[in-house]
Amino acid sequence: MSSRPLANSELGWLAYDPAPESSSLARLAPSYGLFIDGAFTDPGAHQQVPTVNPATEATLATVAHAAAADVDRAVRAARHAYDTVWSVTSGAERAKYLYRIARLIQERARELAVVETLDNGKPIRESRDVDIPLAAAHFFYYAGWADKLEHAGFGADPRPLGVAGQIIPWNFPLLMAAWKLAPALAAGNTCVLKPAETTPLSALILAEILQQAELPPGVVNIVTGDGATGAALVEHPGVDKIAFTGSTEVGRAIQARVAGRATHLTLELGGKGANIVFDDAPIDEMVEGIIDGIFFNQGHVCCAGSRLLVQETVADEVLRRLQRRVEQLRVGDPLDKNTDVGAINSRAQLARIEELVAAGEREGATRYSSSCALPEHGYWFAPTVFTDVSQSHRIAREEIFGPVLSVLTFRTPEEAVAKANNTTYGLACGVWSEKGSRTLWVAQRLRAGVIWANTYNRFDPTSPFGGVRESGFGREGGRPGLAAYLDV
């Protein structure tokens, strides 16, 4: 039947009054020390660095910058705890601590959600409904494995690696800490965790939770700081394992540094995920999936569906609906419960997004950005969709790590697979079709660690997550997630 497209401007949506969560729930201290050997060090003993709220640019607190000597103390504390306590603690006992941590995260969920939103800029809806519940779920899940390691398929008595150095990114601060700590502790390792420079606060609240849980001193140490702190951790000879989540560039440098050492390594790096849409996809849910794929967490997601590959026959229809939906996204105060898209995490990341978007325009792609009003202060970028993108454009090849979608079209499943795989990355892809046989045919040919079918950006502790090629190696989550922390 013929159809008269309705211009987006003809539709209206009711605006909602502000419904902000209270920032006072965060109960932040003015300054923080390092968490070493079960106690916080004196903040005054370290160089203090401010951490800002990206939505307002106001300073939330100052945190210690861990120098090489501090990292050394943390690693030695972890080694001591490994040798004297954790390696001789039974799996069932370790599980008790993990369950306790999980429950305490749940108890302090509201506070943690507010802290995460303040420090990261992500909408409270996401920190409340995704980040914090999933962080607790990871601890619950791996608590269950702690006394069953001999049944995990890694031999009769799999041994832990020892001291794990863990470096995590700023996009899901607490969740990434949980992804790293929970399997490591379940497997019997001790940890030195380095949170990201711009988002250290939720890890420091987690340190308080570890104290509340009476986790033995030194089992988990948390050292805040920048790249120099991370480098000191990577280069420390007392570390048996490095687990890193972050950019491919830094991951490459870490791999070079641990080369020739007996240090185990897992890397979870960048991505340029393709969301592949066939003409028989369930259209309304698919549009939601595209939105979730790229605008979830402002696109600060390593597995973001940042490339949309849409079958030519439905491209116009999909784009029209997509644009209508983008226009509907509520961008603004991350603490407002109705906000869909929050602030860009840092000035540096905003500059990176702006640079790539400018490159997209220069290279001839057509830009559409939501007409939403952006707040005056803080770091913001309106949800953006590029059409007329070709495979050679930088916006189709480089990870933007922001709310920017590049749309390409295809005609056949073969072409869709070829385009999806034409990237140096291989973290995640999505396939949208009501035809199961085609979904499986495509999924088998995609070079990516995670393939979602008729959904995107769904995470579960039971499901392994990780990449191939320049997206890294090693898996987090599920039974394979244990392998990263066992001598197998």
Add this chain to the structure above:
Amino acid sequence: MSTTTLPTTGARVRLTAGAGVPVVETEGQLRSILASLSGVDAVGAEARAARLATRSIKRTTKRAALDLAISMVDLTTLEGADTPGRVSSLCAKAWRPDASDPSTPSAAAVCVYPDLVAHARERLAGSSVKVAAVATAFPSGRASLAVKLADVRDALDAGADEIDMVIDRGAFLSGRLGQVFDEVVAVKALCGDAHLKVILETGELVTYDNVRRASWLAMLGGADFIKTSTGKVGVSATPTVALVMLEAARDFAESTGRLVGVKVAGGIRRAKDALRYLVIVNETAGSAWLTPDLFRFGASSLLNDLLLQRLAQRRGVYVRPDEFSGD
């Protein structure tokens, strides 16, 4: 209360005549249109509805939304034990839901069985409240077309402004789509200017794909409203079903230029639930549907909870439920 007091983030829908509603002359044409509709992914649709339920409606938005919801209620009594007295009481309640506060909007309609239409009509004379009648062998729809049409004619003769018909789910589920379509067309022809609401009984259609197809079938057949349920089977309106029907109404408007309303009915008792439905309306079909002309709640006890919340918003404290008359 009209929706124009609600701030919108964009212009209202201004639909001029679009491509028009396609003429369906054969069952084959109907089938090809319904077959061309996109499928619904149940997991995704339910996740979307659940996420919309987390919207937080506060302050002036809440006050306006409560008034809007009151104005959208089809105050309903569909019991074998209904009496003229009960209907009188219902009419009084629909007209002036909160006798202590004349600024309270009237409900949209009272919804009764055909034999009580005349009584309701008389009681509502001079009010803006419409009289709706269920008809076509409500609630099962299992009667011949002649009987169904007689049922409708009876209600119209008694003065019904709106007819809530049921589709023959047996025919729909066994694939006799032409029969279901013809019945809608025939009832609409009989209704003339009276508004026709077509009840899909989504609890018996079971799948969201069926809900989407039945929605289009009813709209193509001339429905002014598509309605979820009779309230007489185990599963009545759900947020996801409302989402799928509102998507259908939106898409139908886009392709034909004709705006069809949506009515959710059965099991909606709390103001909170009503506000969640309004959020789904707002973020699916758009604010153009935020009017009693295009969205209704079929309910009875919901009205008192809306009044309770309305008063709580105004006074800052909750009053006892007994402050309001039962229906």
